[in-house]
Amino acid sequence: MALSKDEEEKYFLAGKIASRAVEFAREKISPGIRLLDLANEIEGKIAELGGGLAFPANLSQNNEAAHYTPSPGDGRALGERDLIKVDMGVHVDGFIADCAF
Numbered sequence: 001m002a003l004s005k006d007e008e009e010k011y012f013l014a015g016k017i018a019s020r021a022v023e024f025a026r027e028k029i030s031p032g033i034r035l036l037d038l039a040n041e042i043e044g045k046i047a048e049l050g051g052g053l054a055f056p057a058n059l060s061q062n063n064e065a066a067h068y069t070p071s072p073g074d075g076r077a078l079g080e081r082d083l084i085k086v087d088m089g090v091h092v093d094g095f096i097a098d099c100a101f
Contacts, residue, residue, distance in 0.1 A: 007095060010094075014095050014097035017046060017050060017090045018046075018098075020045075020049055021046050021051075024041075025038070025041075025045075028041055029078065029084060029086075033078050034076065035059045035068075035070040035078070036072070038078075039056065039059055039070050042088060043056070052091045052092070055089045057086070058087035059086055060085040062083055064085075085100060087099075
């Protein structure tokens with residue numbers, strides 16, 4: 001089934017917002033940042049750019065394979081030598097772009 005022009009544009013916009021949110025997240029990642037603060041900033045940027053959350057920001061630290069979402073009160077922060085995987089999803093009227101790095 002072919003997409004309509006409107007549907008194509010919504011996918012494209014979701015992808016563009018996701019790309020800009022990735023750039024934003026890369027700039028925010030630094031030792032000492034709390035995972036909850038980073039998740040809130042990423043989600044806020046997605047909203048600021050006109051997108052909706054397809055799912056909460058997932059921030060998996062070190063040996064966590066994927067899909068860790070910090071909860072309110074989570075005090076975990078990135079250490080100097082920690083690794084982090086960021087997984088985010090953006091939707092525009094239900095048309096989703098999903099990316100991770």
